[in-house]
Amino acid sequence: MIYNIPQNCMNKWTTIRLDLANQTTSTFSFLPVNAGYLKDRFLNGYIYTAEYNTTECITQQQQLIIGCQDKWVYMFPVGGGDFLFWPTKVEAHNPKLILGWLNITNNMNLQCEAAPSTFNITGNWDTDYGRLVFTQTGQNVTGSYQNGRVEGNLVFNQAKAKWELTGKWYEGIREGKILFTFDTSNNFTGMFGRGAEEPIPGNVWNGVRAA
Numbered sequence: 001m002i003y004n005i006p007q008n009c010m011n012k013w014t015t016i017r018l019d020l021a022n023q024t025t026s027t028f029s030f031l032p033v034n035a036g037y038l039k040d041r042f043l044n045g046y047i048y049t050a051e052y053n054t055t056e057c058i059t060q061q062q063q064l065i066i067g068c069q070d071k072w073v074y075m076f077p078v079g080g081g082d083f084l085f086w087p088t089k090v091e092a093h094n095p096k097l098i099l100g101w102l103n104i105t106n107n108m109n110l111q112c113e114a115a116p117s118t119f120n121i122t123g124n125w126d127t128d129y130g131r132l133v134f135t136q137t138g139q140n141v142t143g144s145y146q147n148g149r150v151e152g153n154l155v156f157n158q159a160k161a162k163w164e165l166t167g168k169w170y171e172g173i174r175e176g177k178i179l180f181t182f183d184t185s186n187n188f189t190g191m192f193g194r195g196a197e198e199p200i201p202g203n204v205w206n207g208v209r210a211a
Contacts, residue, residue, distance in 0.1 A: 018081040026079035039059035
């Protein structure tokens, strides 16, 4: 049971552990924003929908269906178990980041050490589309390359145990979505989409940190 959250665990990605009867423990990532209603068993913050199984509210693209906002819905982490969540906002720059209210249950425990806190991609990267220069502030990342720029959020994917940059690329009036998965702090495998389409494996955008 989550009774309190240390201040140094607020506004950063943590791990919530679900202790399941007769099953292995399941976990999911959570970024707590408002802990003022813990006594009522509610915790406000962000989930990352890439960590959940497809349901009537989570599409095959691992995004929340808009009709599932502002009501209690069951979320099913890929590791097993379920919990109730009240989604209130889908972040426009990264539709897999969902703000809402978590219904705290007795089998939940929070761990601050959700992911390495020192992971930083700031610097020069040699990519399939030329030199890409990342600047990271907290979880927010911007980047520039010869023909355009990227913006997104760096989030630890608990299911993959890897960091992912999700966001968008912009070239003049053109834009699309990106998904960069960092296998190490020195290389990533990436893909992108055009317009409203999701990133697809055929659109490759890989990179390595420049020497």
